Amino acid sequence: MSDHAVQPYLREEFEGDEIGEAVVGDVERRLSVWERISNIDAVRKFSVLITLVVAWELYSRIGDINELMFPTFSATGTALYSALVYEGLMTNVWNSLSLLLMGYAIGVGIAAVLVVFGVWTRFGSDLLTTLTAMLNPLPAIALLPMAMLWFGLGPAAIVFTLLHSIIWPVALNTHSGFMGVSETQRMVGRNYGLRGLPYIYKILIPAAFPSILTGLRIGWAFAWRTLIAAELVFGGQVADTSGQLGAEGGNAGGLGWIIFQNQMENQTPYVFAGLFAVILVGIILENGIFRNIEDRTIRRWGMQVA
Amino acid sequence: MTDTTTDIYIRPEFEVSKLETATNVDVERRLSLIERISNINAVRKFTILLGLVAIWEIYTRIGDVEPLLFPTFSDSAVVLWETLLSGLMLEKVWVSLYVLVLGYIAGVVLAAAFLVFAVMSRIGSDFLSTMTAMFQPLPAISLLPLAMLWFGLGVPSLVFVTIHSVLWAVALSTHTGFMQVSETLRMVGRNYGLRGIPYVFMILVPAAFASILTGLKVGWAFAWRTLIGAELVFGAASGEGGLGWMIYEKGDNLDTPYVFAALFAVIVIGLIVENLIFxxxxxxxxxKWGMQR
Structure with a gap:
């Protein structure tokens, strides 16, 4: 045994050279103006944005680029301005948004009925899970050709596809949120004698609000994408049959339609202007509305930290 | 002090009248066969599925429904079987999946490049968050008209929009995941002397894997929807393509059983990717790592 004993390595004693005077730098120092400015998040992000715009402008001006393929930023800006002021881009935005809102409201209503039914009975719960499992993976836009057959070229077909894109994610998330409500909270509700709808509104909905909100957000994201795609397909359908636009004629189409039409007419700056409008609407809805709801509910209630 | 003492109500003593013997009830009882069968989840869901199919079949047969507008279930199923046998369906599925996989991989690789850049420098992080804030709310499909202008009608345009739909969703979710990795884990990594790419792959990626997976799932959902939508638009602009194009073309020709067969195929692919792969x-x-129950 003693053979295997580990011999500790003993370091020899030594004495260091004399240590010189330490050079102490600034222990505390105010940041320079430059550093302080570049510490502001908004400033940095804004300068990234400006750099991108300048790069775009320079690339499209100096590079040998066909104006029709890739317009300059300034041309796009001018197009956006003139579209807003003279060509009623706001009408197109409103056309898209009103369809979206209609579809969203009806879709959330239907999802609510399905979920209430799903909470009450085991059969309802089974029906809901089977339907969502089947239909959630189906992109709503794939139903557009059938919707066009059933409802014709028009708002009804678009609203039908929108409904489909909203109902399943909202129902799925709300239902799984309800399933995850802790037994303690359920028992509190039953203790107060709550049953049926009051039980859902007073216990299940507040407790499952984070998942409900997630469902609403996913539903909105899918609906917005579906709407733009549906309007593009409509544009294609009309160009295909070279028929009249009917109810969608004149300035009646939405944003997707504007993008498609301007591309067909080689008005590329206007295509970019349409894209800007789509981005703006998205940012406003996402950050203005959903962010606010989140701040006022789940963040205030301490259910979500970040 | 004694004035303030409250009188306590004292319940008078009482004696319960004689209890009767309890009538004999089943304390324990085997469930009946039907109860046991209906307790199996799969059986109940399968029954519902069968019920829905039966309703569809009966509605389209008995109701005065134009078969061109709404085919019976049996017609759709037969067409699905025939197209599967003749290989037409598999060909269409292959065309769609090929574009999807190409776009998905390219999108994820691009997102990874952006993220490595973002982790290593503050300017990269600012760049990434500005770009995702700009492009995340933009439906990728709205870039399709431009893509058609730049790349022409064909696979490159489809791949371009698919990349777009994957890239920002994955980048956003992964970036937030990286931001939330705890300081302790980061310090462990730095303690081992990890920097740059090994730091990202050995510390940040495993720690933020739950968000990365969410991002990949959202990216897949957007990509699949975008691809089908893009193929529909292509159909309108007379190109050719996979499942989306088949849906569009057959819908246009009033071959509605084919449309439903293609819809089945779309659902099946979605189910396979979501429930099998992810x-x-x-x-x-x-x-397995205990990060999610």
């Missing part, structure tokens, strides 16, 4: 990745990573 579910298994989840089970063998975040669930």
């Amino acid at each position: 579910r298994n990745v989840e089970i063998s990573t975040v669930q």
Whole structure:
């Protein structure tokens, strides 16, 4: 045994050279103006944005680029301005948004009925899970050709596809949120004698609000994408049959339609202007509305930290 | 002090009248066969599925429904079987999946490049968050008209929009995941002397894997929807393509059983990717590691 004993390595004693005077730098120092400015998040992000715009402008001006393929930023800006002021881009935005809102409201209503039914009975719960499992993976836009057959070229077909894109994610998330409500909270509700709808509104909905909100957000994201795609397909359908636009004629189409039409007419700056409008609407809805709801509910209630 | 003492109500003593013997009830009883069968989840759901199919079949047969507008279930199923046998369906599925996989991989690789850049420098992080804030709310499909202008009608345009739909969703979710990795884990990594790419792959990626997976799932959902939508638009602009194009073309020609068969195929692919692929990745990573129940 003693053979295997580990011999500790003993370091020899030594004495260091004399240590010189330490050079102490600034222990505390105010940041320079430059550093302080570049510490502001908004400033940095804004300068990234400006750099991108300048790069775009320079690339499209100096590079040998066909104006029709890739317009300059300034041309796009001018197009956006003139579209807003003279060509009623706001009408197109409103056309898209009103369809979206209609579809969203009806879709959330239907999802609510399905979920209430799903909470009450085991059969309802089974029906809901089977339907969502089947239909959630189906992109709503794939139903557009059938919707066009059933409802014709028009708002009804678009609203039908929108409904489909909203109902399943909202129902799925709300239902799984309800399933995850802790037994303690359920028992509190039953203790107060709550049953049926009051039980859902007073216990299940507040407790499952984070998942409900997630469902609403996913539903909105899918609906917005579906709407733009549906309007593009409509544009294609009309160009295909070279028929009249009917109810969608004149300035009646939405944003997707504007993008498609301007591309067909080689008005590329206007295509970019349409894209800007789509981005703006998205940012406003996402950050203005959903962010606010989140701040006022789940963040205030301490259910979500970040 | 004694004035303030409250009188306590004292319940008078009482004696209960004689209890009767309890009538004999089943304390324990085997469930009947029907109860046991209906307690099996799969059986109930399968019954519902059968019920829905039966309703569809009966509605389209008995109701005065134009078969061109709404085919019976049996017609759709027969067409699905025939197209599967003749290989037409598999060909269409292959065309769609090929574009999807190409776009998905390119999108994820691009997102990874952006993220490595973002982790290593503050300017990269600012760049990434500005770009995702700009492009995340933009439906990728709205870039299709431009893509058609730049790349012409064909696979490159489809891949371009698919990349777009994957890239920002994955980048956003992964970036937030990286931001939330705890300081302790980061310090462990730095303690081992990890920097740059090894730091990202050995510390940040495993720690933020739950968000990365969410991002990949959202990216897949957007990509699949975008691809089908893009193929529909292509159909309108007379190109050719996979499942989306088949849906569009057959819908246009009033071959509605084919449309429904294609819709079935779309659903099946969605189910396979979500429940087989992502579910298994989840089970063998975040669930095994105890990050998600």
